Amino acid sequence: MKKYAGQSAMLVAIDCIIFGFDGDELKLLLIQRGLEPEKGKWSLMGGFVKPKEDLEKAAARILKQLTGLEDVYMEQLQAFGDPDRDPVERTLSIAWFALVDIHKYEKQLSDDHHPEWVPVKKLPKLVFDHRKMVDLAKKRLQYKAALHPLLFELLPDRFTIPQLLNLYQALYDKKLDKRNFNRKLLSAKLLIKQKYKKKEGSRRGAFYYKLDKRKYYSNIDAFMSFLPAREIFS
Amino acid sequence: MKKYAGQSAMLVAIDCIIFGFDGDELKLLLIQRGLEPEKGKWSLMGGFVKPKEDLEKAAARILKQLTGLEDVYMEQLQAFGDPDRDPVERTLSIAWFALVDIHKYEKQLSDDHHPEWVPVKKLPKLVFDHRKMVDLAKKRLQYKAALHPLLFELLPDRFTIPQLLNLYQALYDKKLDKRNFNRKLLSAKLLIKQKYKKKEGSRRGAFYYKLDKRKYYSNIDAFMSFLPAREIFS
DNA sequence: GCAAAAGTGTTCCTGGTACACCCATGT
DNA sequence: ACATGGGTGTACCAGGAACACTTTTGC
Numbered sequence: 001m002k003k004y005a006g007q008s009a010m011l012v013a014i015d016c017i018i019f020g021f022d023g024d025e026l027k028l029l030l031i032q033r034g035l036e037p038e039k040g041k042w043s044l045m046g047g048f049v050k051p052k053e054d055l056e057k058a059a060a061r062i063l064k065q066l067t068g069l070e071d072v073y074m075e076q077l078q079a080f081g082d083p084d085r086d087p088v089e090r091t092l093s094i095a096w097f098a099l100v101d102i103h104k105y106e107k108q109l110s111d112d113h114h115p116e117w118v119p120v121k122k123l124p125k126l127v128f129d130h131r132k133m134v135d136l137a138k139k140r141l142q143y144k145a146a147l148h149p150l151l152f153e154l155l156p157d158r159f160t161i162p163q164l165l166n167l168y169q170a171l172y173d174k175k176l177d178k179r180n181f182n183r184k185l186l187s188a189k190l191l192i193k194q195k196y197k198k199k200e201g202s203r204r205g206a207f208y209y210k211l212d213k214r215k216y217y218s219n220i221d222a223f224m225s226f227l228p229a230r231e232i233f234s
Numbered sequence: 235m236k237k238y239a240g241q242s243a244m245l246v247a248i249d250c251i252i253f254g255f256d257g258d259e260l261k262l263l264l265i266q267r268g269l270e271p272e273k274g275k276w277s278l279m280g281g282f283v284k285p286k287e288d289l290e291k292a293a294a295r296i297l298k299q300l301t302g303l304e305d306v307y308m309e310q311l312q313a314f315g316d317p318d319r320d321p322v323e324r325t326l327s328i329a330w331f332a333l334v335d336i337h338k339y340e341k342q343l344s345d346d347h348h349p350e351w352v353p354v355k356k357l358p359k360l361v362f363d364h365r366k367m368v369d370l371a372k373k374r375l376q377y378k379a380a381l382h383p384l385l386f387e388l389l390p391d392r393f394t395i396p397q398l399l400n401l402y403q404a405l406y407d408k409k410l411d412k413r414n415f416n417r418k419l420l421s422a423k424l425l426i427k428q429k430y431k432k433k434e435g436s437r438r439g440a441f442y443y444k445l446d447k448r449k450y451y452s453n454i455d456a457f458m459s460f461l462p463a464r465e466i467f468s
Numbered sequence: 469g470c471a472a473a474a475g476t477g478t479t480c481c482t483g484g485t486a487c488a489c490c491c492a493t494g495t
Numbered sequence: 496a497c498a499t500g501g502g503t504g505t506a507c508c509a510g511g512a513a514c515a516c517t518t519t520t521g522c
Contacts, residue, residue, distance in 0.1 A: 003322065003323050004245060004269070004282070004322060004323055004325075007245050007282045008245075008282075008284070008285045009243035009244050009245050009246070010243050010244070010246055010283075010285075011238060011241050011242075011243050012243075012244055012246070012315070012326055035238070048238070048241045048242075049244075049315065050242070051242045051244075051317070051324065052317045053317065054315065054316060054317060055313060055315035055316075055326075076312055076313065078310055079289060079310065079313045079328050081246070081283065081288060081289035081328070082288060082289075083285070083286045083287065083288060088237060088238060089237050089238055090285065091238075092246055092289075092326070094313050094315070160501090161501085161502090162500080162501070162502095177485075177486075177487085178501085178502085179485095179486090179487085179488095179502085179503070179504080180484075180485065180486085182502080182503080183484095183503095183504095184483095184484085187483095198493095201499095201500080202492095202493085202499070202500050202501070203492070203493040203494050203495085203498080203499055203500065203501090204491070204492040204493050204494090204499080204500060204501050204502085205492080205493075205500095205501080206500085206501060206502085207501085207502090394474090395474085395475090396473075396474070411512075411513075411514085412474085412475085413475085413476070413477080413513090413514085413515095414511075414512065414513085416475080416476080417476095417477095417511095418510095418511085421510095432520095435472095435473080436472070436473045436474070436519095436520090437471080437472060437473065437474090437519070437520040437521050437522085438472080438473060438474050438475085438518070438519040438520055438521090439473090439474080439519080439520080440473080440474060440475090441474090441475095469522105470521105470522085471520100471521090471522085472519100472520095472521095472522105473518100473519090473520095474517100474518075474519075474520105475516105475517085475518070475519095476515105476516090476517085476518095477514105477515100477516100478513105478514090478515105479512100479513090479514090480511100480512085480513085480514105481510105481511090481512085481513100482509105482510090482511080482512095483508105483509095483510090483511095484507100484508085484509080484510095485506105485507085485508085485509095486505100486506090486507085486508105487504105487505090487506095487507105488503105488504100488505105489502105489503090489504100490501105490502085490503085491500105491501075491502070491503095492499100492500095492501080492502095493498100493499090493500100493501100494497105494498095494499090495496105495497090495498085495499105
């Protein structure tokens, strides 16, 4: 195997921006960094890409390592390559964002990174350029979710419309009209109505819905505006 | 300077998907690869990231090396990291796409890569995974240009509305209604009408327009649908 | 005077938005 | 009975889509 002469290599890492929603706030799963430098500081979950490993695989591996979850929605965000972003050694990082059901996570045993779900709106200081990654990920999520059915990935299999409304409101930090939201949502015909929900948070109870997975997967790139889209990006 | 122990580095390259428009077809600037392996085969313009070089800078450097152009619209597309994508040695590539004014390019002296503008619809076989990069870049451009004023980057400073219409039609491979297109376009108020154009391609001549750069740059992320957007992605 | 492209207006209809009241239940 | 959140209908308006004819000029 010949090599390219005179070129210099660098380390390649993955960092994961992991979104979750607890019914009230949009959250990120952060860890306390286990390596020097900045050991113990808040950080995104990350890791190095292995010599024979695909980027997708690496991202999935790292996500699973922290959350125990597989088959999670992930999307490559962007490569971050400032030569000085890691003071130790030049390290390129490919940021991925993931949308997970926060409740599924809670049942998992997490490893020893001391992970915590932190509200996106109250982020602590993060190491390196992780803050930039988070900001970009949030923008990207806002952008994409305004046009595509995506946020279902953050909710359990069964969910109610008020939950979904809360999620949108949390992501965009705006109040939305529930009547209009409802209508748009149902007109997409992606939801299947279930039985009643009793207990939590309401006297009357709200109906559960499930995704019509068939339509969902064939439409995941479909264009539908769940929002007053042109005003949301202001 | 301490190092991360036991991690393996890899080469990091940039590949540029360079779009141009000749008034009729959408084209890509390809080169004949100068390195083994696959020397002489069609390829995107690329190069390795230098040890102290930023990704943006590297992409701009490589673009300038081929086209002589600076201050060109560029956007990071995605990292391609299949471990076997380059048979010589593991090389991660960050693909960028660029929109250039094909006529500005033609006035430049090009280097010895034997570059050629090739219609996107008649691409030759490309080395490695470059075809995947091109396909993704085209999809991304279609997506973004349906919602944002972007394609001006492919045209000269002065252009006519029929030219712009041709460009949209070429990108989406669909015919568009010129009356509706016209109205939408002008309602964005990004264009400033100029004098007549005589010669080329028409007896009557079409008016030139220029971009209102002030509004353009403050609105480059603005949301405006120049197209029957929800039908264009089919 | 005719061919070829530029330019322009109207109607229809969808879909977005604003807005307010009743319903079901637990306490 | 009342408080709390769940659920629903309507009227208005903006903007997208469909559609055809007139204008200018070079030949």
